[in-house]
Amino acid sequence: MGNRSSEDAVARLMAEMTLAEKIGQLNLLAAGEGLTTGAATDTPLAKRLDAGEVGAIFGTKSLASAQALQERALAGSRLKIPLFFAEDVIHGHRTVFPLPLALAASWDMALIEATAGFAAAEAAAEGLHQVYAPMIDVTRDARWGRMAESPGEDPHLAGAIAAAMTRGLQGTDPAAPGRVAACLKHFVAYGAPLSGRDYDNASLAWEDLLEIYLPPFADGVAAGAASVMAAFNAVNKLPMHAHGPLIEGWLRGRTGFDGLVVSDYTGIRELSAHGLGAPATVVLRALAAGIDMDMVGEDYLTHLPALAETGLKAPEAGLTLSAERVRALIDRACARVLGFKAGLGLLDDPWRGLTGSPAAPDRAEGRKLARKAAARSAVLLKNDGLLPLSPDTRLALIGPLADDRANMLGTWSVSGRAEDVTPLLEAVGALAAPPPSHAAGCNLVEDDWLIERLNVHGTTVTRDPRSEANMLAEAVAAAKAADVVLVALGEAKEHAGESSSRLCPDLPAPQRRLLDALATTGTPLVVAVFAGRALALGGIEQQCGALLYAWHGGIAGPEGVADLVFGRAEPSGRLPVTLPAAPGQTPLSHAEDPTGRPWTGRFAKFRTGWLDLADDSQPYPFGFGLSYTEVDYGPPRLSATEARPGERISLSVTLTNTGARPAIETVQLYLSDPEARITRPARRLVAFCQVELAPGEEREVTFEIGAEMAQYPLAPSLEAAEWVRDPGRILLHVGPNSRDTLSETLTWLA
Missing domain, CATH: 3.40.50.1700 (Glycoside hydrolase family 3 C-terminal domain)
Known part of the structure; x- marks a missing residue:
C-alpha cells in the first residue's frame, strides 16, 4: 500500500509524535453503542478518544456513528491523526451472500470476486475502511464450527479464493471509492485444531504447515491484501500472537508482506492463559512477534508506557528487552499503523469514506447477484x-x-x-x-x-x-x-x-x-x-x-x-x-497420505474399513457435484510423456455434453507423486477450470504442466525448510471430482 508520499507523511508524523501518542495508535477498540455527534458522553471509549488513545474502531453500525467517532478522535488528537473503521464483513454486508464455504462450492472466482466487490461497496458506504475477510483457514474436520467461514479443505482452491476476494474487496486500490482493505485471517492453521475444538492448538508437521495452511496467505498477499489477523491457536507449541518465526519470519520475510497485522479479540491478553507469562511479558512477546494493533484488550495501552522506560527481564520466558529496544518496537508498530492509514488515504483526508459518497449500491442488483x-x-x-x-x-x-x-x-x-x-x-x-x-x-x-x-x-x-x-x-x-x-x-x-x-x-x-x-x-x-x-x-x-x-x-x-x-x-x-x-x-480429505x-x-x-459403517455408504468426494445433463470425458492426452525442468507440457481432455441441457463443468486436475523422499498425498489439486457446454457441444480443455507443480517442502524446522523436486514419474488425474478421474503418467528427467 505504501508509496513515497505516504512514507514521507508517516515519517513526518513519527518525528512529531510523543511516546503516548504512538502507543495510542496501537489501540483497536470496539464501537459498542457508538457516540452521537456533539454529545458530551463520559464513556470509557469517549475518554480514550479525547485523550488520543485510539487508533481504530471496529463494529460501527452506521455512517453517522463513524462520523461522530471520527469527529471526536480528531478533536482529541494533537496531530489530528484519524481513526480507521473496521467490521466483520464475512459473506456480504447488508446484502448477505451464501456462506464462504458455500461460495467456495461455486468454484467460480469471478462470482466470488463480484460478491466481495458488492460487499465492499455496501461496507464503504457506511464509513468502513477495513473488513475482517477473507477467512482462508483450510479445514478438514467437520466438527469445527468455523468450517462455515472457510474455503474448504484444499489449499489450491483456498488460494484462488483468497486472491479473488482480495481483488473484490480492494480493487486496484483500497483507498478508491467503494473499496475497503482486506484482512486475511486467521494466521495460521486456525482450521487445524485438535479434535475440531475451536481455539484449540495445532500440532502438525512443518511440511503440512508449509504446503497446506500457509499457501492461501501467500496467494492473498500476492493479490495485494493490505492486512492480516493473527489466530487464537498455537502452532507447534507457540501461540500465534507470539509467533515471531511465522509472522515476522515467514509472513513478512518470505512473502514480502508490508501491511498491518492486527490481533484477534483479546488475543494478546490470552497469551497469559496459553502459559507464556505475566501480562507485561506477553505484551512484549506479541509486539516483538509482529502484532501491530491490540484488539479490545488494551494491554498495549496499559503496559507499554512503563516497559518503554524500563525494558523487561523475564528469564522464565526467555525474554530480555532493553527500554531502547521496546521503544524501537513501538515505533515499528506505529509506523505500520500510520502506513496503513496512509494507504487508505486517511492521512490526506481524514473524512475519506465518511461523507456518504458514493452512496450504497443498488440492493436490488445485490439481490440478483x-x-x-x-x-x-x-x-x-x-x-x-x-x-x-x-x-x-x-x-x-x-x-x-x-x-x-x-x-x-x-x-x-x-x-x-x-x-x-x-x-x-x-x-x-x-x-x-x-x-x-x-x-x-x-x-x-x-x-x-x-x-x-x-x-x-x-x-x-x-x-x-x-x-x-x-x-x-x-x-x-x-x-x-x-x-x-x-x-x-x-x-x-x-x-x-x-x-x-x-x-x-x-x-x-x-x-x-x-x-x-x-x-x-x-x-x-x-x-x-x-x-x-x-x-x-x-x-x-x-x-x-x-x-x-x-x-x-x-x-x-x-x-x-x-x-x-x-x-x-x-x-x-x-x-x-x-x-x-x-x-x-x-x-477427512481427498489429499490424505497413503499408508503401508x-x-x-x-x-x-x-x-473406510469401519466396522459400524456399511460398505455401500461412502463419503461424497471433494469436487463432486452433478448436473441435469451428462458430460463425458475423453482420454487425457499429454503433449509429451517425458520432460526436463523448465519445459512446459500440456495435458488435454475433450469434454462432450451428451445431454439435452446446458452444463457448467468444473474440470479438475490432480497430481500424485508415488516415488518421493517423503510420503506425499495420494492426490493434490493443482489446477481447475470451468467451461460452459451447450447441449451436444464438444470442447477441448488444456492444462499447462510445469515441474513446479511437483515441488514439495522438506522441513526439519521452519527455518531449515527447503522446497525440492525429484526426477521420475508423476501421475496426473483429470476428471469431474477427486475420485472419478482418468490418469496419465509424466516422467521428469534429471
Missing part, C-alpha cells in the same frame, strides 16, 4: 431423474426450515436482517402452480439447552408446542397427497460458526425421524440440506430421489434452491469439502 450465487453454490449430490420439477407438480414442502428466514442467513452475518430473506415456502410458491402444501414435520432440534444455545445471538429457533406424533402425522398426510415432497432439513445458523464445535456433525435426530416417516409414504422425496458445514449424510441418499446440498445461502438462498428445483438454473456446484458418510469419519497397508477390495473407496 445473491440469488445467482445461491444457485451456483448449491451442490446436487443425487438425482434419479426426479429433478427438475415441472411448475405444475403437486408439491408438498415439508421440514423445519421450509418457512425459515433467520437461519438462512448463516453464521457471521452481523449486518444481515432476517426480513430480507425470502423463505423457501414463498420462493417455491412464486414459481409453482398450484402453490405447495406445507407442514413443519418436526422441530429443528429437540433439546431445550441446545435451543437456548442456538439463540445466543437472537431467536432463530423456536419449539412447536404440538407433539412430535401430531407433527409427523400432518407431514405424512401432506406427503401422501402430493406428487413430490421437497424436504427442507439442516442446521440452525448458530449450529456453525465460532465456538460451535459439534461432536457429531450430522442431521439432528428429529429431522432423521421425519425423513424416515416420509420415506414410508412412497411419494418421491427431494431433500434440500441447509447447513454451515460438511454434515454426515450416510443413508439419506437411499431415502430420496434427489439430494441437494444448499448450505446457508444468505438472503436469496431459498430462491436459488427454487430456481434449481424447477430448472430455471443449472446445477453447477462442486463440493469444496469431502462429505463424510458418518460423523466418526472426520477429519492401504485398504483393498470392498473397502478401497476412501479406505
Whole structure:
C-alpha cells in the first residue's frame, strides 16, 4: 500500500509524535453503542478518544456513528491523526451472500470476486475502511464450527479464493471509492485444531504447515491484501500472537508482506492463559512477534508506557528487552499503523469514506447477484431423474426450515436482517402452480439447552408446542397427497460458526425421524440440506430421489434452491469439502497420505474399513457435484510423456455434453507423486477450470504442466525448510471430482 508520499507523511508524523501518542495508535477498540455527534458522553471509549488513545474502531453500525467517532478522535488528537473503521464483513454486508464455504462450492472466482466487490461497496458506504475477510483457514474436520467461514479443505482452491476476494474487496486500490482493505485471517492453521475444538492448538508437521495452511496467505498477499489477523491457536507449541518465526519470519520475510497485522479479540491478553507469562511479558512477546494493533484488550495501552522506560527481564520466558529496544518496537508498530492509514488515504483526508459518497449500491442488483450465487453454490449430490420439477407438480414442502428466514442467513452475518430473506415456502410458491402444501414435520432440534444455545445471538429457533406424533402425522398426510415432497432439513445458523464445535456433525435426530416417516409414504422425496458445514449424510441418499446440498445461502438462498428445483438454473456446484458418510469419519480429505497397508477390495473407496459403517455408504468426494445433463470425458492426452525442468507440457481432455441441457463443468486436475523422499498425498489439486457446454457441444480443455507443480517442502524446522523436486514419474488425474478421474503418467528427467 505504501508509496513515497505516504512514507514521507508517516515519517513526518513519527518525528512529531510523543511516546503516548504512538502507543495510542496501537489501540483497536470496539464501537459498542457508538457516540452521537456533539454529545458530551463520559464513556470509557469517549475518554480514550479525547485523550488520543485510539487508533481504530471496529463494529460501527452506521455512517453517522463513524462520523461522530471520527469527529471526536480528531478533536482529541494533537496531530489530528484519524481513526480507521473496521467490521466483520464475512459473506456480504447488508446484502448477505451464501456462506464462504458455500461460495467456495461455486468454484467460480469471478462470482466470488463480484460478491466481495458488492460487499465492499455496501461496507464503504457506511464509513468502513477495513473488513475482517477473507477467512482462508483450510479445514478438514467437520466438527469445527468455523468450517462455515472457510474455503474448504484444499489449499489450491483456498488460494484462488483468497486472491479473488482480495481483488473484490480492494480493487486496484483500497483507498478508491467503494473499496475497503482486506484482512486475511486467521494466521495460521486456525482450521487445524485438535479434535475440531475451536481455539484449540495445532500440532502438525512443518511440511503440512508449509504446503497446506500457509499457501492461501501467500496467494492473498500476492493479490495485494493490505492486512492480516493473527489466530487464537498455537502452532507447534507457540501461540500465534507470539509467533515471531511465522509472522515476522515467514509472513513478512518470505512473502514480502508490508501491511498491518492486527490481533484477534483479546488475543494478546490470552497469551497469559496459553502459559507464556505475566501480562507485561506477553505484551512484549506479541509486539516483538509482529502484532501491530491490540484488539479490545488494551494491554498495549496499559503496559507499554512503563516497559518503554524500563525494558523487561523475564528469564522464565526467555525474554530480555532493553527500554531502547521496546521503544524501537513501538515505533515499528506505529509506523505500520500510520502506513496503513496512509494507504487508505486517511492521512490526506481524514473524512475519506465518511461523507456518504458514493452512496450504497443498488440492493436490488445485490439481490440478483445473491440469488445467482445461491444457485451456483448449491451442490446436487443425487438425482434419479426426479429433478427438475415441472411448475405444475403437486408439491408438498415439508421440514423445519421450509418457512425459515433467520437461519438462512448463516453464521457471521452481523449486518444481515432476517426480513430480507425470502423463505423457501414463498420462493417455491412464486414459481409453482398450484402453490405447495406445507407442514413443519418436526422441530429443528429437540433439546431445550441446545435451543437456548442456538439463540445466543437472537431467536432463530423456536419449539412447536404440538407433539412430535401430531407433527409427523400432518407431514405424512401432506406427503401422501402430493406428487413430490421437497424436504427442507439442516442446521440452525448458530449450529456453525465460532465456538460451535459439534461432536457429531450430522442431521439432528428429529429431522432423521421425519425423513424416515416420509420415506414410508412412497411419494418421491427431494431433500434440500441447509447447513454451515460438511454434515454426515450416510443413508439419506437411499431415502430420496434427489439430494441437494444448499448450505446457508444468505438472503436469496431459498430462491436459488427454487430456481434449481424447477430448472430455471443449472446445477453447477462442486463440493469444496469431502462429505463424510458418518460423523466418526472426520477429519477427512481427498489429499490424505497413503499408508503401508492401504485398504483393498470392498473397502478401497476412501479406505473406510469401519466396522459400524456399511460398505455401500461412502463419503461424497471433494469436487463432486452433478448436473441435469451428462458430460463425458475423453482420454487425457499429454503433449509429451517425458520432460526436463523448465519445459512446459500440456495435458488435454475433450469434454462432450451428451445431454439435452446446458452444463457448467468444473474440470479438475490432480497430481500424485508415488516415488518421493517423503510420503506425499495420494492426490493434490493443482489446477481447475470451468467451461460452459451447450447441449451436444464438444470442447477441448488444456492444462499447462510445469515441474513446479511437483515441488514439495522438506522441513526439519521452519527455518531449515527447503522446497525440492525429484526426477521420475508423476501421475496426473483429470476428471469431474477427486475420485472419478482418468490418469496419465509424466516422467521428469534429471
